[in-house]
Amino acid sequence: MARPYDPGPKQFVFAADDGSDHEVSVADPQEAYVAFSAFFRGRNSGTYTVGDESAGQSLVLMPGQGVIARVKGAPRPRSEYLLVDRANRYLPSAMLFFENGYAGLDRFGQWFSDLADLAASPETRGAARAATFTTERARSKRSLGSGRLRASWTRAAVTTFSSTPTMSTTTRPNEPNCSS
Template identity: 75%
Template sequence: MARPYEPGPKQFVFTVGDGDDQQVSVGDPQQAYMAFSAFFRGREAETYTIRDEAAGQSLVLMPGRGVISRIGGADQPRAEYLQAGRANRYLPSAMLFFENGYAGLDRFGQWFSDLSALDASPETRGAAFAATITTEAAAFQEVARIWADSGCVDPSDRYHVFFDAHGVDDDRADRATLLKLIEFVGLERVDAPAGAAGGEVWVRTDPRLEVECARWS
């Protein structure tokens, strides 16, 4: 059962830019998610916005552009942008927003303050994002996030496998980030075995990696 909002209930406004706004008053994040899910699936719009006016925060889903934006800071609003990549990421991002607002999306992916940065190639975006990570702790958090999204541990327990069963054209930005970060923290990349999918990245298991990945399991 979802933890109730304290204080509650909490109000959100859903919009799609056509004037048909919907305001909801909900007791917990799950109720908010169910209300927005019905709103989202009942329309075919270029842009969907969730506003938490009391907190001065918004989440903007742009399926037409493949982009998610989060906006925070009532006095000095700041916006960040993320390449959604897959259509099934929009509703999960909404759930994280309902649970913890702007900060709840910190680990959802690679956020950029400049929308034009998303026009760069996935490899360029991924490398640029990796360059913003300057501590080992933050690097392991991002590596573990990538692993939790599409990874596994091989049956021998000797390797962490990233992008399990994915092709080389999948997850290009995350792969570029991962390759930079495993070098930064000193993890050992090994050759994938024969028969592995072309996009997989195999890394020798490391105690530091095990600890961080366990938090995401």
């Protein structure tokens, strides 16, 4: 059984670009998923929207373009876009949205703030993602404090790694040596 909404029930509005919309009041995410699944599968539309007006968030599924968008913040909306590589990713994204809203989709894939970024090559998108990790690491290093603390941490790490036995280049960890 799914965790019930607190406070519940919760209202969602499902809409499709063919002009149809459906308002539901549900007690838990599973019930919302079942209702949206029936709405989604019963149509052949280019765009489907799930709106959570009380939270000021929405999920937009665009199977015709291979894109999912998430939107939050009613007064100043913030949109992010995800390139979808398989058709079976749309309904799971809806379930994550029903469970935890906009934030529930954080780990669903690489989100971009500009729809045009999805047209970039995989290498360019990968470089952009790597830059976010590098930036996060640089911020965490700055927050370590004084250089003395950082230096002692580095010495401890070097000591730990230098006392670790080295591996043979012919075998990999956790794999048997097949050369005998």
